[in-house]
Amino acid sequence: MFLGPVTPEAYHAFLASPAGRALGPGFLQCPSWADVKDGWRAQLLGWGTDPGSKALSGVALVLLRQFPGTRKYFAYLPEGPVADWADPDVDAWLTPLLDHLRGAGAFAVRMGPSPAYRRWDASALKQVTGPGRRLGDVLASEVDPLGTAVAERLRARGWRRCGGDGSTDDGDAQPRHVFRIPLSGRTTEDLWSGLNQEWRRNIRRARKEGVEVVVGSAAELPEFYRLLGITERRDGFRLGRSLAYYERQYAALNAEEPGRMKLYLARHRGEILAAHTMITVGGRVWYQTGASADHRREVRPSNALQWRMLSDAHAIGADVYDMRGVPSTVDPAERAYGLLRWKLGTGGQVVETLGEWERPLGGTANQTLYRAFQAYLNRR
Structure with a gap:
């Protein structure tokens, strides 16, 4: 599965297509949301079968927040990505996403899977x-059952549910x-x-x-x-x-x-x-x-x-x-x-x-930055 930058026009066209509409995209994953969020850099990404194909199977709006004093970023996909969470081979599209974010300088990523x-x-x-x-x-x-299966798959891949078991209303940036x-x-x-x-x-x-x-x-x-x-x-x-x-x-x-x-x-x-x-x-x-x-x-x-x-x-x-x-x-x-x-x-x-899920992107340096970022957020 190929992942790469897409234009706002191609991204918007996918959301409006039958395939995109069937994935139930939320407004926080619209290209325009990047213009709403002040203080974040944004990337529009799309999945396809090959780099030359215009047919997309999923898209993601990624917001990047720079960690103070570094050239590293925290990557956030609010209520996204817009992808087929029913696909049992979640690694086929999730791994290219993580590889791309790591290459873009992200030390950790948070996302909000769409299944209930x-x-x-x-x-x-x-x-x-x-x-x-x-x-x-x-x-x-x-x-x-889909939400249960996705939660199990994410835990097995090292993702942590930000709000824990949901017994409180803390931990997620968006309402669980x-x-x-x-x-x-x-x-x-x-x-x-x-x-x-x-x-x-x-x-x-x-x-x-x-x-x-x-x-x-x-x-x-x-x-x-x-x-x-x-x-x-x-x-x-x-x-x-x-x-x-x-x-x-x-x-x-x-x-x-x-x-x-x-x-x-x-x-x-x-x-x-x-x-x-x-x-x-x-x-x-x-x-x-x-x-x-x-x-x-x-x-x-x-x-x-x-x-x-x-x-x-x-x-x-x-x-x-x-x-x-x-x-x-x-x-x-x-x-x-x-x-x-x-x-x-x-x-x-x-x-x-499912709420929001988070994980550092591997390596000792990213792990250290992730812990420092958590402490930074707790002090704000």
């Missing part, structure tokens, strides 16, 4: 909450537990009936109160960012991103493909009360970031936004609507559980992905 590991249906999780309980304490509705609503083969009526009574009541309330949901533009990003700051203070989290980050993201993703990133707004009496971002790649749609005001929450703008976004994802033929990260706690007394409870009301599934 376990799933919990919303209906099952609502019945098993309790003090101190976490997702790992609850019998999964489904254990994915996400919430997904399957859309394939379902009607709008199916999606509506999948919502719990509270969600349906809140959406009806928003309609009655005259909440208007529209698709905004880059001009409303400052208002989205202002509301995000309010949300962070209210809910006790900190994303640590600037307005320039979201403006860069919006510009880069939509330059690559118009409409790839959208900003949805919920207005009431002429005022924007909530704003959510949505990203589309192939057959997948993500609700990425949500923000809302502290006042007039009784008119339920966020529920109205989500129903519109879910309906729009269904209308364009998406296979899944991904609401991104959820905490691993199922203890109602924990503050973080509120986010999980809100998403459970849509009737989807909590999906535990």
Whole structure:
């Protein structure tokens, strides 16, 4: 299997092809994501049967972060590579990747394989909450055999799962537990009936109160960012991103493909009360970031936004609507559980992905740098 640099055009064409779409690429593996990540070098790589062939079988966006004071790099493939993880001969494409990264000066690599590991249906999780309980304490509705096999193959090749057994929410840069609503083969009526009574009541309330949901533009990003700051203070989290980050993201993703990133707004009496971002790649749609005001929450703008976004994802033929990260706690007394409870009301599934996996790239010097890099990250 040949691996080498590819142009953004060839990379994008593969993602849009039936073969690429079947691999379920995420937005963090789009070429445009390299323009979003400030402070990283980027490489676009592709696998093929020979150097002269234009037919690709997989692609990878690699982000490279230089270790201070050296000419060595930490290589990161967020939620990637986009490859056939069902291939039992994983070495046929993984070994060329590691050889390339070693030659590019990388001392270690982290990646996020795409297969799911376990799933919990919303209906099952609502019945098993309790003090101190976490997702790992609850019998999964489904254990994915492919995810299990990939985990075993990676461990056998010296890879380490960054977040351990997933009993905490630390260790992975991207969320290991996400919430997904399957859309394939379902009607709008199916999606509506999948919502719990509270969600349906809140959406009806928003309609009655005259909440208007529209698709905004880059001009409303400052208002989205202002509301995000309010949300962070209210809910006790900190994303640590600037307005320039979201403006860069919006510009880069939509330059690559118009409409790839959208900003949805919920207005009431002429005022924007909530704003959510949505990203589309192939057959997948993500609700990425949500923000809302502290006042007039009784008119339920966020529920109205989500129903519109879910309906729009269904209308364009998406296979899944991904609401991104959820905490691993199922203890109602924990503050973080509120986010999980809100998403459970849509009737989807909590999906535990394989998470992120890491390994040094051989040799005493790289091993030493890897340990030093881990210590550096722990001090930040």
